[in-house]
Amino acid sequence: MAAQGKPGPPPNPLKIFETARAYQLSYIMRAAVELDVFTAIAKGSHTVAELAKACQASERGVRILCDSLTVMGILSKQGKVYSLTPDSAFFLDSRSPAYLGKAFKFMLHPRNLENLQGLAETVRRGSTAGNDAAFAPEDPIWVDFARGMAPLTVSAAQEIAKILQPELAGKPAPKVLDVAAGHGTFGITVAQQIPSAQIYAVDWANVLAVAKENAQAQGISDRHHLLPGSAFDVDFGSGYDAALVTNFLHHFDPATNESLLKKIHKAMNPGGQLIILEFVPNEDRISPPAAALFSVIMLSNTLAGDAYTFAELEKMCRNSGFDRARAVPLDPTPQTLVVARRP
Amino acid sequence: MAAQGKPGPPPNPLKIFETARAYQLSYIMRAAVELDVFTAIAKGSHTVAELAKACQASERGVRILCDSLTVMGILSKQGKVYSLTPDSAFFLDSRSPAYLGKAFKFMLHPRNLENLQGLAETVRRGSTAGNDAAFAPEDPIWVDFARGMAPLTVSAAQEIAKILQPELAGKPAPKVLDVAAGHGTFGITVAQQIPSAQIYAVDWANVLAVAKENAQAQGISDRHHLLPGSAFDVDFGSGYDAALVTNFLHHFDPATNESLLKKIHKAMNPGGQLIILEFVPNEDRISPPAAALFSVIMLSNTLAGDAYTFAELEKMCRNSGFDRARAVPLDPTPQTLVVARRP
Numbered sequence: 001m002a003a004q005g006k007p008g009p010p011p012n013p014l015k016i017f018e019t020a021r022a023y024q025l026s027y028i029m030r031a032a033v034e035l036d037v038f039t040a041i042a043k044g045s046h047t048v049a050e051l052a053k054a055c056q057a058s059e060r061g062v063r064i065l066c067d068s069l070t071v072m073g074i075l076s077k078q079g080k081v082y083s084l085t086p087d088s089a090f091f092l093d094s095r096s097p098a099y100l101g102k103a104f105k106f107m108l109h110p111r112n113l114e115n116l117q118g119l120a121e122t123v124r125r126g127s128t129a130g131n132d133a134a135f136a137p138e139d140p141i142w143v144d145f146a147r148g149m150a151p152l153t154v155s156a157a158q159e160i161a162k163i164l165q166p167e168l169a170g171k172p173a174p175k176v177l178d179v180a181a182g183h184g185t186f187g188i189t190v191a192q193q194i195p196s197a198q199i200y201a202v203d204w205a206n207v208l209a210v211a212k213e214n215a216q217a218q219g220i221s222d223r224h225h226l227l228p229g230s231a232f233d234v235d236f237g238s239g240y241d242a243a244l245v246t247n248f249l250h251h252f253d254p255a256t257n258e259s260l261l262k263k264i265h266k267a268m269n270p271g272g273q274l275i276i277l278e279f280v281p282n283e284d285r286i287s288p289p290a291a292a293l294f295s296v297i298m299l300s301n302t303l304a305g306d307a308y309t310f311a312e313l314e315k316m317c318r319n320s321g322f323d324r325a326r327a328v329p330l331d332p333t334p335q336t337l338v339v340a341r342r343p
Numbered sequence: 344m345a346a347q348g349k350p351g352p353p354p355n356p357l358k359i360f361e362t363a364r365a366y367q368l369s370y371i372m373r374a375a376v377e378l379d380v381f382t383a384i385a386k387g388s389h390t391v392a393e394l395a396k397a398c399q400a401s402e403r404g405v406r407i408l409c410d411s412l413t414v415m416g417i418l419s420k421q422g423k424v425y426s427l428t429p430d431s432a433f434f435l436d437s438r439s440p441a442y443l444g445k446a447f448k449f450m451l452h453p454r455n456l457e458n459l460q461g462l463a464e465t466v467r468r469g470s471t472a473g474n475d476a477a478f479a480p481e482d483p484i485w486v487d488f489a490r491g492m493a494p495l496t497v498s499a500a501q502e503i504a505k506i507l508q509p510e511l512a513g514k515p516a517p518k519v520l521d522v523a524a525g526h527g528t529f530g531i532t533v534a535q536q537i538p539s540a541q542i543y544a545v546d547w548a549n550v551l552a553v554a555k556e557n558a559q560a561q562g563i564s565d566r567h568h569l570l571p572g573s574a575f576d577v578d579f580g581s582g583y584d585a586a587l588v589t590n591f592l593h594h595f596d597p598a599t600n601e602s603l604l605k606k607i608h609k610a611m612n613p614g615g616q617l618i619i620l621e622f623v624p625n626e627d628r629i630s631p632p633a634a635a636l637f638s639v640i641m642l643s644n645t646l647a648g649d650a651y652t653f654a655e656l657e658k659m660c661r662n663s664g665f666d667r668a669r670a671v672p673l674d675p676t677p678q679t680l681v682v683a684r685r686p
Contacts, residue, residue: 011433012675013495014633015416016443017374020450021636023366024459028639029359031462059468061642064649065466065626070629073358077629090354100359107363117368119374123408126401152356173623213550226494286413286420290357293364296371296411306407336577 026134028068030108031100032219037065038092046081055135059295086300091151103148109141115300119309127303142182142203150183156246156330156337157189160275163339164242167193167273172239175200179231179260180248184211184224186277191220202234229261243268246277250294252306253304254316260328265342272342274322279307280336290334313338371411373451376444382406389424398599434494447490452484458643470646471618485525485546489553493526499680500532500672505588505683506671507585510616511537517584518543520610522574522603523591527554527567529620530587534563545570545577548643574603579610586611589620593637596647597659604663608685615685616664622650623679632678656681 035128040054051066052059066074066082071074074092076083085094115122115130122129145261168174168190174197176188181201188205188211192200199220205228215224227234231248243264249257264274280295291307298305308316314325320335329336346594357548362460383397388565394409395402409425412418417435419426427436434443458473465472490637511533517540524544531554542563544554548571558567570577574591585609592600607617622637629635634650641648651659657668665683672679 008429011430011439011441013434013443014675015429015430016434016449017633019368019372019417020416020443021369021640023353023369023451023456025460026366026642027363027462028363029362031459031466035466040437051612057465057467060469061466064638064642066463067628068636071632071635072362075363077627086351087354087358091356091359098354100363102357104363107360108366113370116374119370119408120377123374123378123398123404124400126403145651173393248508254367269558282501285410289414290360293411295366295407297367299407304520319383330466332357334357 002179009221013084025072026108028072029074030104032065032069032074033092033104035065035067036094037062037066037177038088039094040265041082041084042093042095048080053193056199058077062278076117078243098151098154100148100151102144103152106141106145106148109144109176111141112301119296119316128299128301130300140206142207143210146183146207150185150214152307152333153185154189155279155333156335158193158298159328160244160277160332161190161193163337164190164197164273165194167271168191168197168241171241172196172251173198174182175239175262177236177243178202179243179245179264181207181211181244182207182247184208184214185260186226186246187211188215188218190217190242191215191223198223198224198225198267199291200227200237200240202229204228204230204275206308232256233261236263238267240264240272242273242275244275244277246275249313249316251279251302253306254308256304256314257316258320261316261322265321268342268343274312274317274340274342276317276338276340277335278313278326278338280338281335282308283309283311285309288334291336294334310336310338314340320330356668364548368415369451371408371415372417373447375408375412375417376435376447377641378408379437380405383438384418384425385432385436385438388653389426391423394425408448429474429562436613441494441497443491443494444671446486446495448597449491451483452487454484455640455644462639462643465643471642471644473643479532483549485550486553489546494527494530494678496528496589497532498676499620499678500529501536502680503587503620504533504536506618506680507540507616508537508585510614511540512585514584516541518582518606520583520586521545522586522588522607524554524587525550525572527551527557529589530554531558531561531563531567532542533585534558534566534586535561538616539567541566543568543570543580545572545574545579545585547571547573575599575606579606583607583611583615584596585616585618586684587618587620591642592619592656592659593621594645594648596649597655599647600659601663604665605658608664611685613685617660617683618681619656619660619681619686620678621656621681622677623653623656623670623681624650626652626654628652631677637677646652653679653681657683670685 045054048063070077178201189201202223214219279291281292316326317340325340388397394428413420521544530542558564624635638650660683668683
C-alpha cells in the first residue's frame with residue numbers, strides 16, 4: 001500500500017509489547033486464584049477493604065490485583081465496587097462444579113514454562129529440548145491434569161455420548177474402550193447416558209485412581225473397569241463397540257498414532273465407532289487461533305507431537321483400517337471430534 | 344439481564360483459558376527473536392525450508408513457530424509463504440534502528456518472572472515478596488534495560504525536546520538535569536534539538552556507561568556530563584532550567600517521590616521546567632489498559648511503587664513546590680508526560 005503512495009499507519013510497538021508482557025497476565029490470574037479472590041467476591045466482598053479482609057491480604061495488593069483483573073476482562077468495576085463477570089462467576093468461584101482454578105496448576109506447571117523458556121533450542125532440534133512430559137508415565141503432572149481439566153470436558157463428553165447413543169443403546173452390554181481416560185469423564189458420561197454400556201478405562205495406575213473416584217461419585221463404578229498401563233502396551237481385550245481416544249494423539253508422531261489406532265482396530269467389533277478428540281487446526285494451520293496455537297505446546301513439550309489437521313487425522317484413521325472419518329466441531333470450545341468407523 | 348428473562352450467552356471458558364496460557368506467547372516471541380527469524384525473513388527467506396536453513400533450525404520447529412507467530416499477528420502467511428507485518432519489519436528486524444529484541448531480555452528477565460510467580464504472597468504483604476529490583480543499584484538488569492528500551496523512547500524524547508525548545512533555546516547555555524538517565528536518550532535528544540543545552544545525566548555508574556556511549560555516538564558528548572550515583576544522594580549542583588524524571592517515580596511511594604522532587608526543585612532556576620514521563624492510568628485506574636496494567640508490575644517488583652494517576656502526580660508536584668502541572672499524552676504510546684514549573 002505504502003509503495004502505491006497511500007501511507008499505512010505509522011509503526012506501533014504495542015502488539016509486540018503486549019506479546020512480550022503477556023506472561024504477566026497468566027501469573028496475575030494465578031495469584032487471584034491462589035488468594036481465592038473470585039470466591040470472596042461471589043460471597044459478597046466487593047470493595048478493596050472487604051476483599052483485603054476476606055482474602056487476608058493487603059489493601060494495596062488487592063486494589064492493584066483487582067484493577068488488573070478488571071483490565072483483563074476477568075472482573076468488572078463500577079466506581080469502587082468489583083463484581084464477577086458471568087464467566088468468572090461460572091468458572092472461577094471455587095464452589096462451582098465448573099471451577100477451573102485447579103487446571104491452572106497443570107497449565108502453569110513449572111515444567112511447561114521451563115520447556116518454553118528453551119523453545120529456541122527446541123526449534124533448532126525440531127523436538128523438545130526439555131523434559132518430554134508425555135514420556136513420563138508416573139509423573140504427578142498427569143494427576144493434576146486429570147483433576148484440573150475435568151470441568152472443561154463436559155460439552156465434549158455430552159457430544160460423544162450423543163453420537164454413541166443410537167449406535168450402542170440397542171445392544172445388551174456394549175463395550176467402550178476409553179483410551180487415556182484421565183479424569184474418566186468421557187467414559188463416565190457415556191455410561192450415564194447409555195445405562196447398558198460397560199466402560200474400560202486405560203491410563204496409568206495413578207491417573208486411573210482419579211477416574212475411579214469420579215466413577216464412584218457418579219454411581220457407575222460397577223460398569224467402569226480399569227486397564228492400568230501404557231495404551232501402547234496394555235492388553236485391551238476385544239469386542240469393543242466404541243473406542244474413545246481423547247486428547248492423546250497430539251503427543252505422538254503419525255506413525256506412532258497409527259500403531260495405536262491399529263491396536264484399537266484389532267480390539268473392536270465391525271461397525272464399531274472410533275471417536276477422537278483433538279485440537280484440529282484448519283488446513284492453513286493458522287486458524288482457528290486456539291487450535292492452531294496448540295501445536296507449539298506440543299513442539300515444546302513432546303518429541304514429535306502436533307496439532308493435526310483433519311486431513312492428517314483422516315489419513316491416520318484410513319491407514320489404520322477405519323473409514324467414514326468426519327469432523328464434528330465442538331463450538332464454542334477450541335476442540336473437534338473426529339468420528340470414524342471400523343468397517 | 345438473565346434475571347429479566349433475557350438469557351445471556353452460555354458461560355465460555357475461552358478468555359480464562361487464553362489468560363492462563365498467555366505466558367506461552369511471550370516465550371514464543373522470545374524464541375523467534377533468539378533465532379533471529381524476523382531478520383531472516385527480512386533478508387529474503389520466506390518458506391519453512393528457506394527459514395530452517397537461514398536460522399540453522401529444523402523444518403518442523405520453524406513451521407510450528409512461524410504458524411504460531413502468524414496466529415499471534417506478528418507474521419503474515421499466504422499459502423506457504425511467511426512475511427513480516429509492517430510492525431515486525433520495523434521493530435523486530437535486528438538491523439533496524441528501532442529493533443526491540445534486546446528489550447525482551449529486560450521484559451522477560453527471570454527475576455521479573457520469579458517475582459510474578461510469588462504475586463499471591465506479594466498481594467498478601469502489599470509489597471514485593473521477591474527481590475526488589477529498584478533497590479539494587481549495581482544490578483546488570485538496569486544495563487539490559489538501558490540498552491533494550493532506547494528504541495521505544497524516540498517519540499517521548501522528541502516530544503520532550505519540543506516542549507523545552509521555546510523555554511531553553513534563547514538561553515546561552517541552559518542546564519538540563521536528566522534524572523535516571525538510563526540509555527541517555529531523553530537528554531541526548533534535547534541536546535540534539537537545542538544546540539546550546541548542557542545535559543547532566545544522573546544514574547548508577549554502570550548504567551551511565553551506556554548513556555555515555557550513546558552520547559558519543561550522537562556526537563554530543565562535549566555537552567553530556569555524568570553525575571554517577573543514586574538520584575537520592577548525588578549532588579545535582581544548581582542552576583538547572585529543566586529537569587527530566589523519566590520512568591522513575593513509579594518505583595517509589597509518593598513521600599519518597601516528593602523528597603526527590605523537592606531536591607530537584609532546590610537545584611532549579613525559577614521558571615524551570617520539570618518533565619515527568621510515566622505510565623499514567625485514568626482516575627478509574629482501569630484504563631487505558633497498558634498504563635493501568637503497569638501498576639501490577641510495580642506491585643510485583645517494588646516495595647511501594649505504582650502507576651500513578653495524573654491527580655496523584657499533580658499532588659506530588661504541588662507538595663514539592665512545582666505549579667501549573669499538565670498532562671501531555673504520547674499517543675499511540677501507553678505513556679504520558681507530566682509537565683510542571685518551578686515558580
